[in-house]
Amino acid sequence: MSKIQLRKIAHGRSGDKGDAANIGIIAFDDNGYKIIEKHLTAEKVKKHFEGICHGKVERYELRNIRALNFILHKTLGGGGTVSLKHDAQGKTLAAALLRMELELAD
């Protein structure tokens, strides 16, 4: 098994959709996309954000731009101006996901 941190192979952007956050992750190249397509599952993202994301996580593929889009429900403390969070719009969540270490089978 080898490990790779997501930030080495991808970048991304995140934002808000009500109380849900969206995180788009984009691989730097085709090989990187193969890795995230296989290893960056909705389950792993949900586990990564344990205690932060209180709802389900949905994953969508945009192979055309080497990207995956995740919707994290119940994540922004109510969203909009209801939220007391410093990052009420989830702007820094893409960076938070890039912390993830992916375990790759050799």
Add this chain to the structure above:
Amino acid sequence: MKEKIRIASGQGFWGDLIDAPYHQVTKGEIDYLVMDYLAEVTMSILQKQKNRNPNLGYATDLIDLMKKILPITSKKGIKVITNGGGVNPVACADAIIEAAMGLDIKKLDVAVVLGDGIKDSLDDIIQKGCDLKNMETGEPIITVKDKLLSANVYFGAAPIVEALKKGADIVITGRTTDTGLTLAPMIYEFGWDMKDYDLMAAGTVAGHILECGAQSTGGNFLGDWESIENFAEIGFPIAEAYPNGEVIITKHENTGGKVSFDTIAEQLVYEIGDPKDYITPDCIADFTSIKLEEVGKDRVKVFNVKGKPETEFYKVSCSFHDGYSATGTLTYSWPQALTKAKKADRILRKRLEKLELQFDEIRSEFVGYNATHENLAPELDEDKINEIVLRFSVRAKDRNTVNRFGQEIAPLILTGPPSVTGFAGGRPKPKDVVAYWPALIPKKLVEPKVKILELK
């Protein structure tokens, strides 16, 4: 028919770089300037302003801006499209016309798009069988009707196209989709059939890329962000559109920033849901069909976009008053900055508990440690950290409760852990909490209206 048109984004939100639109109309050739001023929270603020003064309720910054750019747009024939009309497009248009009278401008037709505000006709709409269910909770709007601050339908490109056909030089709308602002001039200039959904989707995708201003030209770019040159003079995006639906995203020469596959890809994934179903009043765009190709320095071709027919509904955005909140901060310095801040947090919570106040939520964050990534933040070596900011927030239905909390922050300076500062600007004041109510309304229940106002 023109063989191409250049549509420039001048504003990603109300509060964006004030001079960006001026640079867009002066630093190179463009045909259209489009500006998005309306975030969801903006509508409720504007509604409050209009309630106090019937001549307000629009993006007032727009008037000074128009004074500055009208002599240029008028000379060059650049048309301006913006949703800065907020909840009062007519007052906005009147103010622009008044501003234009003081300038040397011979002809100026300003169109307004009306009819998106439905707050005053809610009873009628409910009676017609539409209960404006909350898309997230399923509750009917009647449950928050008394607390409602604003209710607006998102119109698409169609009324803007109508305004352009009527000869408008400037189009002022209320709540319109950001994407419609960019799609409309393509439909108008190229005579696109609004049933050609691939073309509708192509213009919609271009609109999505333009709607957040410089966020597609290197701003907030998480890729190789340090490679972005000259942030200080960042160029805002321009969509160079062709009749076949191909669009090249670029920016003016001699501006900062960058347009690349990566900067565009980041904006494409911004705030989207299911990428196959990007729903607007004009079409459903399939973001998984989009192809991007770098075709020159700071030039990315966007093509192959596929679309499907629009739905029978408009989205409605309502806002309602939902209690009060306040936030206070205190800064603790080395040594043991985090330990001190955490201790202060516990003291404050205990004091609030003793006051027996009813809060809906209490939240503390430690800026410098976990305010952004929460429990994903790695343990920190306190000896290496110089300071931590305790950010403490509360929310409650009752204003006095929130106000009482505000009196408990400053005392911590003399009654808690040492080396604390940063308390300036007085007690944190209760702020109105505005909550959102997203809903759908059948298109047949609302009708956009377009009016042309001429220079007097």
